[in-house]
Amino acid sequence: MPTHTFKLNGQQVSVDVEDDVHLLWVIRDLLKVTGPKYGCGINVCKACTSHINGKAFNPCSVQVKDIQPTDEVTTIEGLADTAPGGGLHPMQDAWIEKDVAQCGYCQPGQIMAAVAKVKQCKAEGRDVDDDAIEELRNICRCGTYNRIREAIKAGAENM
Amino acid sequence: MPNHRATTTREKPPREHSRRFGQSDLSRRRFLGYVVAGTSLIAAAEFTRESISDSVPNASAAAIPSTPQTPEIYDLSDAIRDAARPTANLIRVKVNRDNTVSFALPRSDNGQGIITSTQMIIAEEMNLDPDQVIVTLADARPELVFNQLTGGSTTTFSTYTPIRVAAAIAAGRLLDAAAAEMGQDKAVLTSRAGTITDTAGKALSFGDLTAKAAAPVTQAVQVALKDREKFTIIGKPRTKSDARDMVTGKKKFTTDLQIADALPTILCRAPDLNGYPRSVQNLDQVRTMPGITDVVKVEGGVAVRGNTYGQCIDAVNALKVTWANGTVHGADDASVLKELRAAELPLAAPKGPGSLEGDFVFYFRSNSSLETNCAIADVKANSATIWGPAKSPIAAQAEIAKKLGMPQNAVTFHVMQGGGSFGRKLFFDAAEEAALVSKAMGKPVKLMWSRSDDSRQGRVHPMATCRIRANVTADAVTSFEIRHTSVATEGNPGLSEPITAAANKAPLGNLGVAESLFELTQFTPYNFGASTRFLNEVDMGFNTSSMRNIYSPDVATARELMVDQIAAKLGTDPYVFRSEFAKQARFKAVLDRAAQEGDWGKSMADGTAQGIAMHVEYKGCAVCIVELDCTPATVNRKIRQARTGPRVTKVTYVVDAGLIINPRGYEAQMMGGINDGLAMTLTSSLHLDDGHFVEASWDNYFYTRQWNTPPEMNIVIMDSDAPEPGGAGEFGVAATCGAIACAYARATGKIPTYFPLDHKDPLPFTPYPTSPPIPPSPTNGLQTTF
Ligand code: FES
Ligand code: FES
Numbered sequence: 043m044p045t046h047t048f049k050l051n052g053q054q055v056s057v058d059v060e061d062d063v064h065l066l067w068v069i070r071d072l073l074k075v076t077g078p079k080y081g082c083g084i085n086v087c088k089a090c091t092s093h094i095n096g097k098a099f100n101p102c103s104v105q106v107k108d109i110q111p112t113d114e115v116t117t118i119e120g121l122a123d124t125a126p127g128g129g130l131h132p133m134q135d136a137w138i139e140k141d142v143a144q145c146g147y148c149q150p151g152q153i154m155a156a157v158a159k160v161k162q163c164k165a166e167g168r169d170v171d172d173d174a175i176e177e178l179r180n181i182c183r184c185g186t187y188n189r190i191r192e193a194i195k196a197g198a199e200n201m
Numbered sequence: 202m203p204n205h206r207a208t209t210t211r212e213k214p215p216r217e218h219s220r221r222f223g224q225s226d227l228s229r230r231r232f233l234g235y236v237v238a239g240t241s242l243i244a245a246a247e248f249t250r251e252s253i254s255d256s257v258p259n260a261s262a263a264a265i266p267s268t269p270q271t272p273e274i275y276d277l278s279d280a281i282r283d284a285a286r287p288t289a290n291l292i293r294v295k296v297n298r299d300n301t302v303s304f305a306l307p308r309s310d311n312g313q314g315i316i317t318s319t320q321m322i323i324a325e326e327m328n329l330d331p332d333q334v335i336v337t338l339a340d341a342r343p344e345l346v347f348n349q350l351t352g353g354s355t356t357t358f359s360t361y362t363p364i365r366v367a368a369a370i371a372a373g374r375l376l377d378a379a380a381a382e383m384g385q386d387k388a389v390l391t392s393r394a395g396t397i398t399d400t401a402g403k404a405l406s407f408g409d410l411t412a413k414a415a416a417p418v419t420q421a422v423q424v425a426l427k428d429r430e431k432f433t434i435i436g437k438p439r440t441k442s443d444a445r446d447m448v449t450g451k452k453k454f455t456t457d458l459q460i461a462d463a464l465p466t467i468l469c470r471a472p473d474l475n476g477y478p479r480s481v482q483n484l485d486q487v488r489t490m491p492g493i494t495d496v497v498k499v500e501g502g503v504a505v506r507g508n509t510y511g512q513c514i515d516a517v518n519a520l521k522v523t524w525a526n527g528t529v530h531g532a533d534d535a536s537v538l539k540e541l542r543a544a545e546l547p548l549a550a551p552k553g554p555g556s557l558e559g560d561f562v563f564y565f566r567s568n569s570s571l572e573t574n575c576a577i578a579d580v581k582a583n584s585a586t587i588w589g590p591a592k593s594p595i596a597a598q599a600e601i602a603k604k605l606g607m608p609q610n611a612v613t614f615h616v617m618q619g620g621g622s623f624g625r626k627l628f629f630d631a632a633e634e635a636a637l638v639s640k641a642m643g644k645p646v647k648l649m650w651s652r653s654d655d656s657r658q659g660r661v662h663p664m665a666t667c668r669i670r671a672n673v674t675a676d677a678v679t680s681f682e683i684r685h686t687s688v689a690t691e692g693n694p695g696l697s698e699p700i701t702a703a704a705n706k707a708p709l710g711n712l713g714v715a716e717s718l719f720e721l722t723q724f725t726p727y728n729f730g731a732s733t734r735f736l737n738e739v740d741m742g743f744n745t746s747s748m749r750n751i752y753s754p755d756v757a758t759a760r761e762l763m764v765d766q767i768a769a770k771l772g773t774d775p776y777v778f779r780s781e782f783a784k785q786a787r788f789k790a791v792l793d794r795a796a797q798e799g800d801w802g803k804s805m806a807d808g809t810a811q812g813i814a815m816h817v818e819y820k821g822c823a824v825c826i827v828e829l830d831c832t833p834a835t836v837n838r839k840i841r842q843a844r845t846g847p848r849v850t851k852v853t854y855v856v857d858a859g860l861i862i863n864p865r866g867y868e869a870q871m872m873g874g875i876n877d878g879l880a881m882t883l884t885s886s887l888h889l890d891d892g893h894f895v896e897a898s899w900d901n902y903f904y905t906r907q908w909n910t911p912p913e914m915n916i917v918i919m920d921s922d923a924p925e926p927g928g929a930g931e932f933g934v935a936a937t938c939g940a941i942a943c944a945y946a947r948a949t950g951k952i953p954t955y956f957p958l959d960h961k962d963p964l965p966f967t968p969y970p971t972s973p974p975i976p977p978s979p980t981n982g983l984q985t986t987f
Contacts, residue, residue, distance in 0.1 A: 076453070077450025080456070083976075084979060138445055141869065143441065147571045185905060185910075
């Protein structure tokens with residue numbers, strides 16, 4: 043069985059698994075990092091959203107063989123470490139401040155997508171406004187969308 | 202897009218002291234509870250009988266609850282002869298040596314925030330900080346029978362008083378112990394944040410006192426509860442206690458648990474709804490696939506266990522199975538509608554020139570949560586352990602024990618926090634299945650439904666028709682009749698508790714339960730003369746359950762559309778009409794507030810309109826005003842793999858829901874309900890075709906997304922004099938549905954006759970095949986980064 047190695051939340055990890063297994067399962071089932079959630083497995087619900095080299099991606103739709111040893115994968119568990127200071131990432135703080143989460147199942151994906159969207163807007167010189175937020179496809183079946191909007195705008199100010 | 206305004210909640214102004222203050226102090230109700238024998242202080246209350254007396258004068262007017270006293274009428278040392286029995290059905294508040302208080306909540310939290318509100322209730326009564334209260338979810342406790350059900354938005358309503366009783370008893374005992382310890386009159390002591398202090402500043406903590414306050418034998422005691430006027434925690438907005446865990450990935454859902462050897466397990470299911478396997482052609486071959494450990498044919502399909510879910514999915518899709526037909530083989534929307542039509546009950550009041558009639562169809566909707574059905578099961582020869590979200594764990598425990606051929610107490614059910622419920626987790630399909638699969642494999646399993654199964658084979662909100670006839674004179678409504686005809690909603694195993702869960706399986710057994718539920722919950726809040734509401738249900742073999750209520754959203758949609766028509770016939774504005782015909786002053790107050798907050802009657806551009814609707818349930822009243830944009834530019838906007846259509850641009854939601862424990866949590870529940878209302882009315886439905894549901898995932902089933910949600914949402918929680926909390930979880934939906942439907946009719950001039958509005962539009966997707974059952978994961982995820 044091939045060995046695959048990559049950086050996960052700042053640590054180099056190795057795992058013996060077939061090439062075609064999708065990264066979400068490698069992370070959750072084999073490496074036991076369970077922040078990214080399964081909600082569809084087909085790149086639709088965005089519950090599994092994590093970052094690869096700082097960009098949002100959906101590990102349910104990437105095979106482990108396509109990940110390079112130098113690739114840096116960040117899940118919600120590693121997000122705080124990507125921000126300066128010893129606390130949480132400003133987006134996580136905003137999420138708590140606005141009391142966004144209901145069941146919480148979608149929220150790791152929501153936050154990871156939000157951080158990437160804000161970075162993208164800033165890089166492109168766009169406002170983080172409702173139009174930008176409406177590009178986010180993450181489902182929240184508990185219907186917390188309106189607080190998510192507030193939190194993204196608040197978090198963006200501190201990023 | 203209009204100016205966007207952030208969501209706002211008006212925080213409650215400090216309550217005015219009521220004039221009844223002094224008087225109510227004298228006649229404070231006293232409640233019966235217990236101090237349970239132990240080495241630490243454990244105070245308890247019964248869930249069923251909460252009050253023994255309504256008018257025993259309160260001995261002390263101090264802020265602190267008066268000392269519990271052993272009632273002469275009830276000597277528990279006699280009763281204790283009956284060993285375990287007297288305390289078996291108690292809920293208990295325990296004071297720990299580390300200065301915390303713990304409580305196991307016999308309810309399930311799937312995002313409603315009831316853990317947080319329970320912390321607040323206990324903290325209030327004991328003058329603690331809510332953080333000092335540790336609330337966990339109780340394992341299944343059969344002795345609680347009716348009382349371990351989470352459903353119908355009843356949690357806070359039914360647990361509020363018993364929890365307070367137990368907490369008040371604990372607070373009183375601690376104070377007594379401190380007084381004895383300090384040699385002081387307890388009237389001079391103050392209790393704050395788990396420390397009791399005397400006037401000289403000497404202090405003892407709850408942790409120091411718990412052993413001294415403990416009871417050597419169980420005693421019954423009476424207690425008065427804290428006056429509402431003295432509340433400092435209840436009614437103040439509070440962030441969820443697990444907010445941090447939820448944003449850091451620490452919160453554990455069922456499939457996140459690491460239980461030794463409980464490997465990922467998925468079922469291969471039939472193309473037909475509820476089809477089952479006759480034979481499998483390639484069991485042995487699939488067993489050798491990479492990562493796969495077990496493949497076994499079971500009742501509902503073929504179970505595959507492996508190292509990763511991904512490998513299980515590949516194996517499921519490789520199976521060659523011969524399937525038996527399902528329970529609705531060959532059926533489709535039209536054939537179900539035909540059966541419903543045939544079962545419709547007649548309207549009684551004669552049709553005349555003043556009659557207005559409406560006839561509405563509501564299609565199937567999925568109550569799938571984002572976390573799919575899941576459970577971990579470890580079945581051994583003589584015992585079983587289950588982990589899973591369950592709103593009715595006692596019924597689950599009983600049913601699983603029966604299926605496994607074990608006594609009920611051989612099954613341990615650990616209730617997990619669920620990733621959403623909305624009615625789905627009133628049932629325990631996954632737990633039952635996991636138990637059977639674990640038994641068949643002889644190994645622990647972590648069973649999860651695939652999204653496509655959850656959508657296609659999971660429970661649905663039943664399809665229904667709702668017919669209404671109103672007889673209207675020049676200035677009055679003389680009759681208002683509702684006939685709701687629905688695909689049967691499966692008897693709720695918790696609501697009707699384990700005994701009737703079995704009875705419900707008998708033919709027609711469910712009818713009585715459903716009919717009484719309809720009659721208990723459906724209420725026409727207007728003075729409309731002879732008002733009748735009847736339900737008829739047809740059992741057609743669907744897997745059904747509520748979805749943030751069963752009947753109310755649909756009935757409210759139909760009713761409020763008719764109310765608008767009556768108003769039009771009488772030449773009255775929809776708001777003014779509702780206000781004039783509202784049955785109670787309380788409803789009128791909510792209507793008036795909503796009209797003011799929502800700027801009712803403001804001028805709206807062509808193709809856009811306001812809509813208003815009222816709904817009364819859960820001991821509360823809600824009024825919703827929406828603004829709906831039906832202009833072609835909005836309706837036809839294009840978003841990949843999405844439904845667009847008419848857009849709700851603003852929602853004003855005003856609710857009087859009785860006593861509110863946590864306004865921030867309550868607002869969140871309304872917000873979720875409003876977004877559900879949008880989905881139910883505009884975009885979300887399942888299409889039945891050839892015996893199966895077409896929609897397999899979120900790119901087929903269009904639940905509200907960011908591009909649908911209202912840019913402006915104003916939720917107003919009105920101050921209420923009601924002494925107890927009403928319902929929350931479902932109360933945001935019905936009024937929203939009604940208001941959107943009415944706004945649509947006003948914006949377009951067309952009264953809709955079916956819901957959701959886009960149900961008959963061409964499908965904006967190509968359906969996934971039903972066989973193989975699970976759409977394979979794409980591999981191009983690195984091309985969609987941002
Ligand atoms: S699980 Fe990855 S997008 Fe849904
Ligand atoms: S918080 Fe439950 S799905 Fe978003």
